[in-house]
Each structure stands twice: as C-alpha cells, then as structure tokens.
Amino acid sequence: MNYISTENLTKSYGLKVLFKDISFHINEGDKIAIVAKNGSGKSTLLKILMGKEIADSGTVTINKDIQVVLFDQEIDFEGELNVEEFMMTLDSAPILALKNYHHALHTENADDMEKALAEMEIHKAWDLENEMKQILSQLKITDLEAKMKTLSGGQIKRVALAKLLLETRAEHRHTLLIMDEPTNHLDVDMVEWLENYLSKAMVTLLLVTHDRYFLDAVCDIIWEMEDFNLYVHNGSYATYLENRMIREDNLNSTIDKANNLYRKELEWMRRQPKARTTKSKSRIDAFYETEKVAKTDTRKQKLELDFEMKRLGKKILELKNIDKSFGEKLLLKDFSYQFQRGEKVGIVGKNGAGKSTLLNIIQGLEPCDKGEIETGETIKFGYFSQKGLTYKEDERVIDFIKEVGENFPLANGRTISASQFLRLFLFDDQTQYSPISKLSGGEKRRLHLMYVLYQNPNFLIFDEPTNDLDLPTLTVLENFLLNFQGSVIIVSHDRYFMDRIVDHVLAFEGDGKIKDFVGNFSEYREFKKTQDAGKKNQVEEETQQTPINSDDSKRPQTKNKLTFKEQRELETLEKEMPELEKRRNKIMDQLNNETDYEKISVLSKDLETVSEKLEEMEMRWLELQIE
Template sequence: MNYVSAENLSKSYGVKSLFKNISFNINEGDKIAIVAKNGSGKSTLLKIILGKEIADSGEVSINKDVQVVLFDQEIEFDSQLTVEEFMMTLDSAPIQALKNYHKSLISQDAEDMELAIAEMEAQKAWDLENEMKQILSQLKITDLEAKMGTLSGGQIKRVALAKLLTETRAEHRHVLLIMDEPTNHLDVEMVEWLENYLSKAKITLLLVTHDRYFLDSVCDTIWEMEDQNLYVHNGSYATYLENKMIREDHLNATIDKANNLYRKELEWMRRQPKARTTKSKSRIDAFYETEKVAKTDTRKQALELDFEMKRLGKKILELKNINKSFGEKILLKDFSYSFQRGEKVGIVGKNGAGKSTLLNIIQGFEPKDSGEIETGETIKFGYFSQKGLNYNEEERVIDFIREISENFPMANGRTISASQFLRLFLFDDQTQYSPISKLSGGEKRRLHLMKVLYENPNFLIFDEPTNDLDLPTLTVLENFLLNFQGCVIIVSHDRYFMDRIVDHVLAFEDEGKIRDFVGNFSEYREKIRETRIENQERQAQAKTDEPQTKSENPATSNQKPATKKLSFKEQRELESIEKEMPKLEERRADILEKLNNESDYEKISKLSEELQTVSDELGEKEMRWLELQEMQS
C-alpha cells in the first residue's frame, strides 16, 4: 500500500534553494532515515509532508486512509494534566471509544453502555488501555497520577513517546510515523529499548537521526539530501557511504571528460565568425552545456581542524573525595580521579544521575559540598554545553567570531582569518554576514562548536555534543578528537560516537557511586550485561544448592546445578503466568460474547465490571511476563 507520493518537489528560501524537482514514494512497512548536512532541507521536507509548509512547486499526495503523526523535539503539554490524562488526549477513534466506555461505567446508563461496548468492539479498543500501561512501564513511567509539570525533560519525552507509540499500535489503522531526532535527551537504556521496539514493530517510519547505531538497527533505506537532490540508498549506513563515494567518483570522471572537450570547443568558439549558421548555433548551445559540467565544483568544504593547542603542564586535573548532594539525593560520594595527558573519558549514567553537575563542579560553575580540586595552571577548558549559544539575535555570524579573535592559530605556524575558519565550518559568505537568528537549530549548534574550538582550549568538555549536529560534521569532529593531544571529557548517549572516541568510562551508579572502567562504551555495556547474568546465575545456583545441602544426597552432590538466568522462584512464576494468561484471555472473550448478546441493564453492568477486572489482571500478568522475559533474554 502506498502511503505518500511526491512528484517534482522544489523549495527555496530567497536565493537559497533547498531541493529541486525531487520525487519519492513511501510505502507501507518502509523504514527510512534522512541523512543530510544541516540547512539542506530535512526539517522543511518533513513539514511539507505534514502539511505545515507548502512547496514552491510539485505535489505531495497522501493516501486518504493514512494518518501522518509527528514525534517532534518540542513537546507541547498542559502542566496540570496527570500522565494518564495526557495519554488520554490522543486524537484517535480507539481512544475516544475507551473514553466513552469509561463515561458509561460512571453514568450507569444502559443505552450509553451498549453503544460504548459496540464502539469498543468496532475500534478493537479492549486491549488499548493495557497496551498503554505496558509501554509506559517499559519506558520507566510508573506513576500515572504524577502531574506533567513535575516531570523532568527526559520523563516528559518518554511519556510523549509512549503516547505516540500507543497511537500507532492499533492494527486496523495506517500510520506514517515521522520522528525528528527521537534519541535526543534519552538515556542509553531508553535508546536501546526504542531501537529494539521500532526494529521489530510493524510500522511505517520516516526518521531523522544522528545516531548511526540506531539508524542501522531500525532503518533499511537511507535518503541522502545533497546539492538540491535526493538520492535513495537501500541498505545500511556503510552502504550509503559506499554508494556516495561511487557517485562522486563517477561525477569527477564526467567532469574530467567535459574539461577535455571544453578546451577543444573553446578553441573552436574563439575562431568562429560573428555570423552563425544553424549548425554552428547547435554546436554553440552544446558548448555552453559542456562548460557548465566542466566548471562544476565538486570540492567539499571539509571540517579540517588542526590547530596549535596551548601546551599542557605536568599537573592537569585532580579530584579528591568530591561530595555533592541535593537534599536527600546523593550525586557524588567521595569521588576521586586524576586526569592524564591525552586521556579521553566518557561519562555515562541515567538522566538526573549527576553527569552535568560533575562537569559544572570541574569548571567551577557549581560549588561542591566537600573535597578538593586541583587544576593545572596551563589548563584552558573548552565547554560545549547543551544550553547552546548566548548571542544577540541581530549580531552577524562573522562579528560573533571576530569578538573572540580576528585570526586563528594553526598547527603549522600560520594563521587563518575568522572568515576562513567559518568556511571550514561550512558557513558560506552569504551566511557569515547574516544575523545569527536566521540560522537553523543545527547551524547554531555548529557555530557553538566552532566558538569552543576557536578559543583554542587544551581540555575539551562536551555535554551531549551530538544533539542537533549533522552526520558530516560529527564524522569530522570524531576524526579531530582522535588526533587531539589534550584531554577530553564526553557526556553522550550516542554509542557510536562514544565507541570511536573514548578509551575510559566513568559510569554513574546509585547513591553517588561512580564505576571506573577502562575500555570503550560498548565494552562497558557488555561487561554490565555479563555481571548481571553472573549475578542471576549465582542466585539460581544458591537456590538450587540449598535443598541439596539438607538432603546430602551423594548421588547428586557432585552434579552442577543447571545454569539459569532467572532465579528458581522467578522461573516458577514465569511458568505459572504462561499457564494463567490463556485462561484469562479465554475468560475475557467469553465475557465479551455475553455482553454482545445481553440486553438486561443489570447483567450488562455486572459483566462490564467483571470485564474490567479480568482485563486489569491480564494486563498485570502481561507486564510481569514481559519483565521476566527481558530478565531472561
């Protein structure tokens, strides 16, 4: 089934053309990722599909049976609503059926109840409430009575995500889910859960993300937006890179041939008299076409960063017994660490664990409760924070950089001007002389990164650097950091970025404890999984050994207990739930059949209450079954 078709779409803002005459199709089951530099038109294309913007030319057709749903970075909500009330604001027929059913239970009106039950059947909404609670539980949202205004930014994003995924769950509905940077501000555990969910779900998806592990796991098609065109690549991110390289090599070969022909034809053009024949005019037209190809500029402005870093002294940074709490919440407890020259440290942990607080304490932005910090005299911090730029909206980009310095020192002893440095960061002359307020969100992040590096630090601190940076910029930033001789601290949920850069992990755990792990991020995660499995097996072995010790049966004393990922009690619980769930489903189906054939008000009321009880019990069993399955996997 075709969901969306676009023919010859074009869009420009003033003299800047984003894309020209692009065409595409989105079919049921497609999982597509869009890859492009910031400012290439990704967000604009999404807005056109959503109907929030109009293309200059071309046409977008959306199947009348398809609902287009957006998971945006900016989430709108009423702060006074509870989590459950926010979830019930979904604008869908199944949710409306569920609302009407609850109203009929309260009003006890037989006619309303009969209509509500029929609507629940038609919309297949009986399982919707349980599914909603299951998704919330899996996203670690358990207090459904909490006010939205009391939640953290990460919790709000998870609740909004649960609401959206609930909306796409109804099997009889056709939904195109559009997600703009869905992993921003989610911790690693939630990113992995979402990745697993989307990769397995029967869903149609259009995605913008900088997370390459997430992209490869979820999507099977990549749309590349470049030079006003749209290129379609079937396969992984590596396949896209390979195809892109082949295309550019082919273009360069075409330009070389055009250059050779251009030189010959230019000679002919210079010899021609002013009076032209029809035949020569045709050749002249061909000459100008050849000239256009020959003069195509394929040089990509590369973010090549190689600057003269300020020298590091013997003492760099030493933390001794640092403590920090907010009320009863302990963030840091007797934390000590000594940074070495060239060390690249990754900091990980759940949202709210204290990662950003540690960065602020290191730089003196926030006081510690106790402990000592010794910072080397030569240390100059460069801080790339989540908060972004502080700027005057009307200030020009070039002036913003010139306020720091007119020139930038390079490693080879020469200097480059502020304007030349801006070009390295893909800011063309027109953009340089535009107000900062005119930049896109991604371009502002790129300017922020440039400002940090332009100040020439020798100790870089990055707090979620990958948010809103495009993949080309990220790739070059990674290459730069790999060769950076100073120290680097990175707080990030981007697993690919962390794996490429860090060689040491500081992991925030409960009660202010920080685990010190030598290795990259994936190695740390694997070690955590192994430790968890070992603990489960140790618990299972202890349970199995206990009766053997009492019986002291020599025939079995030398046998090793069977390896289990669940404890004995949990395994029995899982087996019990698997037997009970089919019985509850059968009972629920029997109640529904009786409801459909019943006309007596009192019996309908009793059956409805019984149905609610059975559905709740089934939902609880399903959630516990999912928890046990996750522990076992």
Template sequence: MHYVTVEGLTKSYGEAPLFEDISFHIEEGDKIALVALNGTGKSTLLRILCGKEVPDAGKVWIHKDVTVVMLEQNHGFDLKKSVLENIFDHSHPILNAIREYELLTDEGAEPDPDALTAAIAKMDEMGAWHFDSKVKQILGKLNIHHLDQEIGTLSGGQQKRVALAKVLIDIGFEHKHTLLIMDEPTNHLDVSMIEWLENYLDQENVTLLLVTHDRYFLDSVCNEIMELDNRQLYIYKGNYENYLEKKAAREESEKASVEKARNTYRKELEWMRKQPKARTTKSKSRQDAFYEVKERATARLESQQLELNVKMSRLGGKIIELKKVYKAYGEKVILKGFDYTFKKGERIGVVGKNGAGKSTFLNILMGHEQADSGKVNVGDTIIFGNYSQEGLKIKEDMRVIEFVKNIAENFPLADGSKVSAAQFLQLFLFPPEKQYTYISRLSGGEKRRLHLLSILFRNPNFLVLDEPTNDLDLPTLSILEDFLLTYQGCILIVSHDRYFMDKLVDHLFVFEGEGEVRDYPGNYTQYREWEKDQEKPEPKKEERPVETPAAAPQAAAEPKKKMSFKEKREMELLEKDMEALEAEKKQLDEQLASGSLSYEQLQAAAQRIGVVMEQLDEKGLRWLELSEMA
C-alpha cells in the same frame, strides 16, 4: 502497497532553494533514513509530507488509506493539560476507556473503588486490554509516570519522551497503514531506551521515514538512506557503511565530470572570445551549449578535507585531581568519596541513566558548582572548553563570520601556520555565502554547529562535551570525530551516542546511582556486553560442570577488573565488621569458659557464637574476593 509518491518537489526560503525538482517513492515496509546537513531542508521536507508546509512546485501523493504520524522537534503540547490528556488528545471510545483507567491506576493515586470497577467494566466491554498493555509497555520503557502532572512542569527531555510515547501509541491504534515520520527520535533518551526503541520499531510492522544522528540506531532500524546534498536527492539501499562507500564513489565520479567540463570550458571560452558579433544559427547553438558547460565547470565541490594539526594550549604536569569528593541534593546522592587524578590525553566517557548526576559532575569539575566536601584541584595550565546543552548565547544578533572573528581572527596550527576564521568555518560546513548570514536565521542544528565551532576555536586543552551529538547532522559529526581523534588534550564526554563514544573514549565513568561511580576500562559497547553478562543468573552450585579446573586458566588469563569505589567502600566496611565480630567471638568464648553462666545464658551464648562464626566465614570469603581484585 504503494504509500507515497513525490514528483518534482521544490522548496525555497528567500532566494536560496533548499531542494529542487526531487522525486522519490515510499513503499509499505520501507524504513528510510533522511541524511543532510543542518539547514538544507530535512525538517522542511518532512513537514511537507505531513501537509504542514506547502512546496513551491511539485506534487506529493499519499495513498488514501495511509495515515501519516509525525514526531517533531517542537511538540505543540498544551502546557496547561496533563501528560495523559496530551497523549490521548483526541476522542475515541477505546482511547477514552484507557485514559480513564490509566488515570485511576496511576502511581500514587488512591482510586475510588466504584470508579475503578466501572473503568474495568468499560475496558472489558471495549476489548481494550490488549492495547492497554502496549500503552503500559511504552510508558514504562520511556519512564513516564505521574500521568496527571501538568506537562508544562516537565523538562524538555521529559516532554520529548512524552511526545515519543504519544506517537508510538498513535501508530498502534486503529491505523492499519501508517507512515511514521520521526525527527531525531533518540534525543533525550538514555541508551536502554534507545535500544528498546530499536527493538520496538524493528518488531512493529511500520513504514518509517526518520532523521537521526545515531548511526547504530540508523543501522539497526533502517534499510535505505536518502541524502539531500546540494539541493538534489540521492538514494542508497543498505546500511550506513554502504552509504558512505557509495557516496564516496559518487563524489569521485562528480569530480571527474567537473574536471572534464572544465577542460571543455577552456576550449569553448577561447572560441567564444574569437566569435564575431553577428551570430549564425550554428554559432548560436554552440553558444547555448557553452553556457551549459560553464555551469557544470563552475560547480563547487564541497571540500571537507581540511586537516588541522592543532597547536593546543600547553598542558602542565598537573591536570585535575579529585580527592574524596561528596555531593548530594537532599537524599539524592551524586558522588560519595570520589577519587581520581586525570592524566594527559585521557578520553573518558561519562554514562548513566538520566538524572544520575552526570551534568552535576561536569559542573563540579569546572568549578560551576561546589562539592559538599572534598577537594577539586585544577592545574594552572588548564583551559576548559565547555560544550553544554544550554546552547549558543549571544548578546545581540550578528553575522556568523563576525561572531567567530570576535573570538579570534586566526586559529594557530602546530607547524606555526594559521587558519583564518573563514577557513575554520568552511571546515565545519559553513560555506562563504552562509558565513554572512545572521545567526538568528540559522536552523537549530546550525546554531549547535556554530556553538561547537566557537568552543574549539578558543583552543582549549581540556574539552568537556555534554551531549555534543544532539541535533548535529552526520556530516558535522564525522568532521567532529576526525578533529577529536587528532586532539592532544583531555576529553570528557557525556553522550548517549554509542557510535560516537566507541570511536573516541578509552574508558568510562559509569554513574550507577547512590553516589557510586565505576571506572570501566573499555568503550561503551564493551561495557554493555559486560553489563549483560553480569545480569545473567549464575548457575547453582550443584549444576556447575565438573570440569571447573579447565575453566580456571581462561579466567586467570583475563585482565583483572579494577575495583569500583563501591567495592573499595565495601572492603573497608567488611574489615570493620570482621574486627567487631572477632571481638564479640572472643568475648563469647570467655563467657562460655568462665562457668558462671546460667543454662539459658549458656544456650543463648552458644547459639550466638554459631551465628558470629558463620558471619565471619561469609564476610571473610567476600573480603578475599575483593582483596584479589585490589
């Protein structure tokens, strides 16, 4: 079924056009990713398709049976209403039945028995149970609870998840033909949520148009990529890798075409200069053709290949040492005896569920928060570059180039040369005309890009990046990755972008909860594979294959896993427990040998010594396992 036709679409803000005369089609079952630089019209195009903005020219035709549902960056919630009221914000008998039932059965609620019986009867009458199970799955996977809570009391990330839940519930309800439009759906989701969303969208028979910076998500979900570039639209079938190859070929072809036009332009320019003022019909047509050639010849090919061999601020021998660091908020433990000494050039990813304490850890490291106890010793030469989720902060509005020049006029390179502020801005995809734009007029993604640029321009030697990929476009991410791959300083990254982490980090700090932090030697994909292996149930002893000795050499060949802090602590406690049990066993042996015990005491001591010996065997085996790891 044909869903959408777009013909000759044009949209401008002020004098600058975002896109001109673009056309495309969307068919049922298409899953399309829209790729472009921030500020070049992605969100505007999505809003035009939803009917929330009007184009300057062109037509948008949407099939009368198709319902368009959109997940936007700005959710438009009524902040005074509850989570449930915002999710089910339109009236329908089935939705009303589910809303009443969910509110009565929400966590912590004490439902009135009569009201609950009536709600269940209504669910039966409406046949709403199948849809309710899908609602429960969506809410559970996105960690949305306490449905009667006012949405204005939630954090931005929590509101984002509620908006996503609302959209997914909407597309599952009564819409046979739905075009789902999503603007950065993976922002503020942890990795388990992103993986669930991938599977959900893959299984659901949904037609999809989305903007995302998550390349693994894009590859998993989408089968077509549309790119807005230099006001034109280009369409590529296939995955992200195919898009990169086809785009490179297109740019090479355009480059050759421009060079050819420039050669023709030089010849025609010479002819124009020799022309008399009186025009013949023949010369008039040639002059018109000259202006067309001139336009092609003067087309600017964006160059993103400026390489920076950075002259980094000197790193001394001492980087950062953390010794027995403890941190908790009430009963919520963030760090429990954390020890680590950073080395030169380390690239560490920080992962864990939302709320596990990752941002708190970064703040303690940089001295923005104090640990409850322990020491954080920072080397004298350390210059932090902190890219936080708070975003860009400026005292007053100014032009982009002025903002960067206020930091420094030039950026030093390793060979002794310098890159000007304007050149550095161009590297991060701010062309000359954009450099004189006021910061207040930049898009949200452009402000994030400028924030990142301003931190790197200060030339730090220890980068702390907290969710650096949120709201950044794919071209900027590619440039950032290239920059960080050649960066000689230390990098600490908190990110849910698996592709970004896999490309850059050497090992991970995994926040497992209850103050435990695992130091995992590998990238994120390797960790997830290891984690899934750990979740597999071990075969029972009687079911183990007889040929275990053959498996032993393979196990011996595997590198030893480094002990986690949790395992170190467990080993210490085991030693204390075993010492206490040994003392108790010795005391019981003496009592049994004394001959002074009554029959009842003798029986109790005999039973107790059996328990003690069993515990000693059990704890001794576990201690041996841990000692081998140590």
C-alpha cells in the same frame, strides 16, 4: 501498497534553495532514514508530507486509506493535564471507545454501558489501556497523575513518544510513522528499547536521526539530501557511505575532464573578436555549462581540522576524594581521578545521576562538598554544553565568530580567517552574513561547536554533543577528536560516537559510585549486562534457599521420633515451602513493576493469600521439628 508519491518537489526560503525537483515513493513496510547536513530541508520535507508546509512546486499524493503521524521535536501539550489525560487526548476510535467505557463505569447507566461494551468490541480496545501503561513503564514514566507542566523536557518527550506509539497501535489502519530525531534526550536503555520495538514492529517508517547504530538497526533504506537533490541508498549506513564515495569520485573525475575542456574552450573564447557575431551560439552555451562544472567546489567533501592546539603542560587535572550531594541525593562519593594528556574519557549513566554536575565541578562552575581539584596552569577548557549559544538577536554569524579573533592558527604555522573557518563547518558565504536568529536549531548547534573549537582549547568537555548535529558535522568532529592531542571528556548517549572516540568509560552507577572501565562504550555495556545477569542469578539462588535447606547441624533437633504420617507431612512441607516462597517473590516483583491499578489490587490479594499460606506451613514445619 503505495503510501506516498511525490513528483518534482521544490522548496526555497527567499534565496536559499533547500531542494529542487525531487521525486520519491514510500511503500508499505519501508523503513527509511533521511541523512543530510542541517539546513538542507529534512524537517521541512517532513512538514510538507504532513501538510504543515507547502512546496513551491511539485505534487504530493497521499493514499486516502493511510494516516500520517508525526513525532516532532517541538511538542505541544496542555500543562494542566496529567500524564494519563494527555495520553487519552488521542483522536482515535479505540481511544474514544475506552473513554466512553470509563464514563459508563462511573455513571452506572445500563444503556451507556451496553453501548460502551459494543464499541470496545468493535474497536478491539480492551487491551489498549494496559498497552498504554506498559509503553509508559518501558519509557520510565510511572506517575500517571503527574501534571505535564511539572515534567522535565526529557520526560515530556518520552510521554509524547509513548502517545505516538499508542496511536499507531490504537488505529487499525495503515499508518506512516514520521519521526524527527526520536532518540534525542533518551538514555541508552530507552534508545535500545525503542530501537528493538521499531525494528520488530510492522510499521512503515520515515525518520531523521543522527544515531548510526539506531539507523542501522531500524532502517534498510537511506535517503541522502545533498546539493538540492535526493539520492536513494538501499542498505546500511556503510552502504550509503560507499555509494556516496563512488558518486564523489565520479564527480571529481567529471570536474577534471571539464577543467581540461574549459582551458581549451577559454582559449577559443578569448581568440574570438568581440564584434564578431558569427560565433557558434551552441558552442558558447556549452562553454558556460563546462565552466559551471569546472568551478564546482568540492572542498566540503575534504574537511580536515588540523589545528594548532595550545601547549599542554605536565600537570593536566586531578580530582581527589570528591564528594557531592544535593539534599539527600548522593551524586559523588570519595571520587578520585587523574586525567592524562591525550586520553578520551566517556561519562555514562542515567539522567540525573550527576554527569553534568561532575563537568561543572571540574571547570570550577560548581563547588564540591569535600575534596580537592588540581588544575594545570596551561589548561584551557572548551565546554560544549546542552544550553546552547548566547547571542544578540540581530548578530550575524561572521561577527559572532570574529569576537574571538580574526584568524585561527593551523598546525603548519599558517592561519585561516574566521570566514574560512566557518566554511570548514559548512557555513556558506550567504549564511555567514545572516543573523544567527535565522539559523535552524541544528545550524545553531553547529555554530556553537565551532565557536568552542575556535577558541583553541586543549581540554575539551562535551555534554551531549551529538543532539541536533547532522551526520556530516559529526564525521568532521569525530575525525578531529581522533587526532586531538589534548584531553577530552564526553557525556553522550550516542553509542556509535562514543565507541569511535573514547578510550575508557566512567560509569555513574548510583549512590555516588563511579566505575572506571577500560574499553569503549559497547564493551562496557556488555560488561554491565554480564554483571547484572550474574547478580540476578545469585539473588535467585539465594531466594530459592530456605532454612530447611541449610546445614543439618543448624536445624532444630527433633526430640521424639515422628510417626510415618508426620514424616511424610514434613517431607511434603519441605518440598512445597520453597515453591510457595518463589511464588511470593514473583508476585512482589510483579507488584514493583506494575502500574495498572486493577492489576495491583489483584496481585496484592494474591500476595496476602500466599503469605498467609506460607506462614501456616512454616509454623507447622517448626511444630514437627520440635515434637
């Protein structure tokens, strides 16, 4: 079933062309990722498909039997609504049926209840509320009464994501799910959950993402937007890279041939008398076409960041017995670490665990409660933070960079100008002289990155650098960091980026504990899963053990010989008590993870019944032991 077809779409903003005459189709079951540098029109294309933007020319045909749902980077919400009320603002028939059912429960009107029950059956809405709470729970949103205005940016994004996933479940229609950077501000556990959910779900998907592991796990088609065109690649990210390389090699071969022809045709053009009017018009037209190809700039395909780093002394950075708390929340406890020249450290942990606090302490931006920090005299930090750039509203890109310096030193003793440096980061001449305020969000992140590197630091600190950066820029950054001779600290949830760069991991495990793990990020994740599984098995084994299974010498000695009937009763108790205890522990685990109030009530009653029964059996067991 065809969902969307487009023919010859073109979109520009002023003189800036985003894409020109692109055509494509989206069919049921397609899972498509869009890859392009920031400013190429990815988000604009999504908005055109949603009907929020209009193309300059071309047609978009959307099947009337489908709904198109967008998960945008900008989330609209009413701050006074609580989480559950926000989720229930979905405009779908199953949600409306659920609302009417709750209304009928409160009014206790028989006619309303009869009508509501019929709607619930028609729209298959009985499990919808449980599904909503399950999705929210998976995304670590448990307080459904919390006001939206009190949530953090990451929590708002997770609630909005839950709402979107619920909408695709609630509507029993064909749905195209469009997602713009869905993994931004999600921690690794939640990214992996979403990855698993979307890879298994029977959905049609179009997404923009910089997360390459996520892309490979979820999508099997890649759209590449480059040079105003759209190229389709069937397969993995590696397939896309291979196809792109082949295309670029073919382009370079075409340019070489055009250069040879251009030199010959240029000589012919120069020999012709200016006043002569009998020149072959077709040959002259062909000359200008050849010139256009011959002068194609392919330097952007060969980006290298071979910079001259400032000298790094013997002393780098040492942290000694650092403590840090905020109120009763302990972030760092007796933490010590000595950074070495050239090492690349990844810092991981849940949101709020203290990762950014450690970065601030290292740079002297925040004091520690206890401990010492020794920083080498030659150290110059370069900090790429999540806060973004501070700039004047009308300041131009080129002027912003020139505030640092007119030129930048290269490793071979030469220098490059600020303008050349900007070109390395994919800022063309037109963009360089544009106000920073006119840049897209991703372009501002890219400018922030190059602003940090342009200051020529020898100790780089990156706090979530991959958010909103495009894949071409990430590739340039990764290649630079692999050859960087200074020290690097990276806080990131991007598994691919971390695996490619870091030597070992500092993992915030809670209560001030930091695990120093030698290896890359995926290796640490495997280690952690194995460790957690071992702890879980140990707890289960300990739970299954009861006093009656302990060493015989510790049991109370029976004073009198039991009758045959009493002996059989004792054996039965010793067999049933462990099973009943396991059942009690299982109910308690369910209670800890449950957010549905009705289910909590039922589980609480079950727990009370089981606990009373177990207590009776334990008392009888003791009586039989001391008889």
